[in-house]
Amino acid sequence: MNLAQALFSPRSVALVGASGDASKNTARPQRYLQKHGYAGRIFPVNPGRSVVFDLPCFKSVQEIEGKVDHAFIMTENVEGALEDCGRKGVPVASIFSDGFADAGAEGMARQARLVARARELGVRLLGPNSMGMINLTGRVALTVNAILEMESPPAGGASIVSQSGTMLGTVLSRGAARGVGFSKLVSVGNEADIGVGELVEFLAADPETRTIVLFLETVRDAARLAAGARAAHAAGKPVVAYKLGRSALGERLARSHTGALAGEDAALDAYFRDCGILRVDMLETLIEIGPLLAGRRPPNLTRAPRVAVVTTTGGGAASVVDRLGMAGIETATPGSNSPIVDLTMGRKSASYGAVLRELLQFPGCDAVLAVVGSSAQFHPQHAVEPVIEANGGAQRSAKPLAVFLTPQADKSLALLAEAGIAAFRTPEACADAFHAYFAWRTPSKSRNESPVEWPKDIPRKGRLSEFEAMALFAGLGVPIVDRAIASAPDYAHALPYPVALKILAAEVAHKSEAGGVILGIASRKDFEGKAKSLAKKGEPLLVQRMASGLAEAIIGYRDDPVVGPLAMVGAGGILAELYNDVVLRLAPVDEAGALEMIGQVKGFAVLRGYRGLPQGDVQSLARALVALSRLALCAGRPVREAEANPVIVKSDGVVAVDALAVMKEA
Amino acid sequence: MNLAQALFSPRSVALVGASGDASKNTARPQRYLQKHGYAGRIFPVNPGRSVVFDLPCFKSVQEIEGKVDHAFIMTENVEGALEDCGRKGVPVASIFSDGFADAGAEGMARQARLVARARELGVRLLGPNSMGMINLTGRVALTVNAILEMESPPAGGASIVSQSGTMLGTVLSRGAARGVGFSKLVSVGNEADIGVGELVEFLAADPETRTIVLFLETVRDAARLAAGARAAHAAGKPVVAYKLGRSALGERLARSHTGALAGEDAALDAYFRDCGILRVDMLETLIEIGPLLAGRRPPNLTRAPRVAVVTTTGGGAASVVDRLGMAGIETATPGSNSPIVDLTMGRKSASYGAVLRELLQFPGCDAVLAVVGSSAQFHPQHAVEPVIEANGGAQRSAKPLAVFLTPQADKSLALLAEAGIAAFRTPEACADAFHAYFAWRTPSKSRNESPVEWPKDIPRKGRLSEFEAMALFAGLGVPIVDRAIASAPDYAHALPYPVALKILAAEVAHKSEAGGVILGIASRKDFEGKAKSLAKKGEPLLVQRMASGLAEAIIGYRDDPVVGPLAMVGAGGILAELYNDVVLRLAPVDEAGALEMIGQVKGFAVLRGYRGLPQGDVQSLARALVALSRLALCAGRPVREAEANPVIVKSDGVVAVDALAVMKEA
16 A cells, blocks of 8 residues: 555544534544445544544553554644554644644754654655545545535545645535536645645646646745646546635734745746646636536647637626636637627527537637526527537537526536536636636746856845846846956056946846946046046946847846746836736746746837837847756856846847846855 | 506516416416415416416417506517507516517617507516526516526515526525625616616615615616616715626626627726725625625725734634735734734634724724624634624614634624624635725716817827827817927928927828837938828828836727716836736716826836935826826717827926827718
């Protein structure tokens, strides 16, 4: 029995701290295991009792006769229970008890000690602060989650890993009401040992799991999750995530709630995209999107997606189509200019099924949306039959199909779920699912490019002087403006005029605002006086040629504490900041990726022939971005943050006129 | 019996074209009226039958003995039925039949004839292409909408007016499943006569209606709807709208579907705000928001709103709070820095009810959110009781309260609905409702400013020359750069240098791109040659002083075909266009309104002391915008579109250096 089996399908479980008081949370696992048909052996452990409900109770795990595959720890003395498990040779323990990383610095230290000891003992941990694991296909309800009060929650092909224990109940309960079932549901708690990434790996290999669903408040181990996502992709299993912390307020809440770094949301977006995880925006999309994805591969579209739509209600279809439009998705109708096929009541010229079959065959669309009106409520069988038939049952259509039902229609939802067709309760979740599906990308190839050597003369700590940063960037292949260091007494240099002068001090970040820059010095005549006025103490100065072009860009690099190295490109000047007009990707990026990023910067319209302006050399800008992003390949990754702002984009070439680099080490 | 009574509460109805075939749509109204307890008299009218089901049938409306308050017309020969109604003195007819404005130019003409004849006959019309009217509080189900197959849909205090007939069923059915009822539901169809605005007026006066809900695809009579919204405000009844056509695709679909102008969405936003209509983004918010609004007035907040949150599930609360943050809404907790009060399972130190009562009294918040976890599913009474008690029953809390239930919990939703508490199924609709509530503004005072006289020497049609447009703007009080017309042979003028030269031809819109502008002419010496090179045929030219400042702005005016005059302000140059960084309001605007608009333009950060830059004179910019917006007061409103771009904003004053004005008449 391997770890995944012990975790999901133990043949025996010990319930450490099991209570005989039915009103207590700690009585639940025993009750739920029995209620939901657990076929293995259950061993309550509680030194104060000899019987818990109808089962004999043990003083300790060690006392149990026979093998224990999985212990569920609910006592305050988690450390004692762990020792007990270790002595018994229990391979995995789920810990419900809290007071670890969820409880400040002291709890954090307690958790570190617990994990270290578990490693020594050879016991793997789920939690602490986990609500446990539910295996519906295998009938193992090893959890305190009150959702198991429910009678026979349906089983299905999606498995969910959640950083919120209570949200497992939300998903299970909402799914059950409409016939959407799950296979495994895991509450990871503090992820002290077994984390989301490892669980995704297990689920990628789990034959009962067809899609993997994540409810995330943060990402604690980005590399491991990325590996899990790649394993899932290789196994043909889509991974879809709902992640909180999109707003600054949500991020703060996630941090206070998980005791973990929350990470910047845009960085996480880049990360999810890179490892092929779909991201949805709405909670119920998580429940509903499964059948749209199951068995499919990322569409990797490079143009606007097109959806063909058939409906029996104009308003109902419009409520989805309007949102598709907001997400940049178009509609297409065979042989017609009309945006959708509207078979409104009393005006049916063709049967719904026939139209739907035609749309599913239509090469001009990437997916099909079927909207069904009031009949879905009162005549579910009749209403959804044409949809199920058109989709072709088991040998279903090659084209993704989503159904939106306008009325309250749980029976119709259940019939569609049973037929493996994605059905949506709200127009918003339906559009959200299409958006997530079309944005889905194949995971990037793993990055095994050759490492970059760190230049000998560049410091590996602190903030570099601008001259050093320019040297570093130039070494990577970023075109840098001609420059020199000019020193007292006469600040001689060999650069042609006009030139700019800058103070060299590394500490000054916004030199222009600090009065540390003089631009456009036209001749030697003006130069010396200006140099002396700038260098108040006679210190050396940075001289560089003036450069001009069609537009300014910013390129950047950052080693994010959560997702790792990122490359960034944006409109220059204040646009990047004011309008947040920047695009992030995991670094390093290749030229095709860099060009795609540049294509997403709105402000670069001025480089793309906007209003008859001359075209800028985006190819060279892309190469500069590729070069800077190679900071991710430097041994030891010493750089925390680097930026060239602005990079002047010309019709032929680019040149960085400003450089900033800050190391991780102070 | 007035029109509203005949429409909503007829004592007798004629069903013109009633079918005795139960499978037909035209058999439904009779069946539904009877099924849902209509207490008045029902007269089927069908020349081919003497009995329809259990009722005697009439050859014509005229043949009916006794008064007919309301006719429901389902025949193809609508015109004949109308004559019949006219002869009988029927005050109002609802027309289900289609083939009017919904059916191209010919149908449009047919509709115009129908309306004209109805006016002559004194018959008011609902429709054509209307699914009818449902009065649940009064038990009148005068509709073909199949949703009435439902047994006893609940009655409630919200009434809904919908441009989509089928969506009435959607709202009714989804509401009924969770105990949310409605009073009147009206399908307006083509709005040939009675429109949304008039219906809102009726509902404002309807004692059974507490909130008014609109499902809109377009706005056909903005002035009437605005009047209705003001009447509703005066009556203390909030009006809330869900409007399609937010995306270009949705707009195109709405146009093809309603045969009406769809209008630009941002203009409609400005319009809704101006007349005090709340706008929601999600369909189910329409159903759920009622109790949050009922009996309340617009909060008119001028700072970020603050919500206090209590929860039994961290993840559940975070799913709402994260979205609140995305909408710029903050959280507040009494005596604590923690974003929310999290009473997670097993860690309850205070009772839920006590915390909630404290939050409802907390002066530091504008509203309260209560999140309830799994108990809402299995112990509804127990779960929602503390909420209902804390809210104080009939003498409910002064503070708006919303509840989000994380599991599937229809019974809890119904208990909260019964207690008049706003309860939400999804975190997204919950956040959407808060966002709409906090954005809610008191309707603007009606605009009865004194009219502006049109300058005698300015044409009232075509496109003005720039010199004329500048004169028009200057007359309104917009500061315009010093300028002159210079003519051949020597193009003499009295302006100080440097100056700019422009061709005068009205037809050229983007003069710079067309090579029709020369900037920065430094002296008389350069001037004459440049003038002659620009004026290829020796025509007169516009000369103006060069101006410079801290930033560029765009101010504009547009007479929108749907909502009427609009004022616009945005960041100058290409920012307004690239980043859609413009703010719209109905025109004319006053200075406070103009300042508020300016405050919402992101690009104006550079005028607000961004990165230590000097502050711009936004007060003068506001006055310029007020002045331009007075085009809305010109008799006959001849201007279709006017724009000054750029307006140079200095630290002291502003000056427009470019002007464009196009009249409606060609």
